Amino acid sequence: MTEKRHIHSEYDQELDTLRGLLLEMGGLVERQLADGLEALITRDAELGDRVCTADYRINSLEVRIDEEATMIIARRQPTGSDLRLLMAAIRTGTDLERIGDEAEKLGRFAVEFAAGNTPEPSLLQGMERLGDTVRQVLRESLDAFARSDVAAATAVLDGTDRVGGHYDAVMRELITYMMEDPRTMQRALHALWCARALERISDHARNVCESVVYVEEGRNIRHRPAGAGPDATEEAPEP
Template structure:
């Protein structure tokens, strides 16, 4: 991912920590998929497995952060290498938070499954949003691995589509609750799940922005938000 250094061990350190980040990202991606599948199939054991695995994601964040600090202390990197390590530290924070959202989806899914014997709400839009969010996360990690600025910029733009899906599903839930007050409790669970999915998209966007920062040295966070305010 970086130019050759005088120290081959330094190159190996950077390669190793990048691999660790991608491994953590793969685990989080699998957790999100499993949490949604638990809701689709009404599988309590699958939801419980996602809940139990959260601790593993947390451990990976701590271990990678320690590895990152160790490289900075020993190698005193500059320029793009320093940006890479700074971005890695922020990326794993976003991955851990995405993992938290998978945990929350699993918890809410388990509550829905225990409350009702079968699906009472059409959540097809939620499936679409979840697939969109997982794909965004996958593409963000791929852009990070290849330091692909163009791919990263595309992901930043795609977040708007996920936001629109979220707003559409919220409107649908409001209709359900107004038409049948008995569905308010389960609708709120679905609302929290939809919000968690939307946040996963936000974390994926952040990771894409960190990739741009590594390559360009430019912090593009909030630029789109500021433009929309003007």
């Protein structure tokens, strides 16, 4: 009996360690996004360079999380919610790594903007509003994951218009900007790619919320219809 308790304690510690790695990774990507946005808006080349070079820490954590989760599955052969947690840990690690990649793009474009290839300040204001909203979505998603809070995760998933509205506004501004002066096309395209990177960060943050629902309730809500709530199911297309 003592040996079983010891094994159970070791197993719990392994799961706690894995959760800790995911939370550490979440903190890093949140910082990476904040720094990338600041570098972009202020055209800070030095900060942009730091964002680009810091990405290796996020990549290393993803590899470690993948290895730790795979090892636990192989050694412990978990079932039920524990198995879902381990599968979600691998998936979430991938989403967080991709958020880091998108934030790195912001750092690279910040260097470009600092060199003079920058759009009009009014366009960067729209980008700042989009970025602030995406940061909020990421923060709420990570908080829901840390607390295993299905209600909070569902609230994020239901708030589909928060990022989409700002993204559409930036796109309209950029298209108008390019049509009025084709010479600005390269600068506007750089801004467009930044906006697209921010939208993708929001998508990956929402994936984290889907993983919370999967772990806690065993429901796989990926690939549901656009705009549908997390309780919706995807209908098969008519023949």
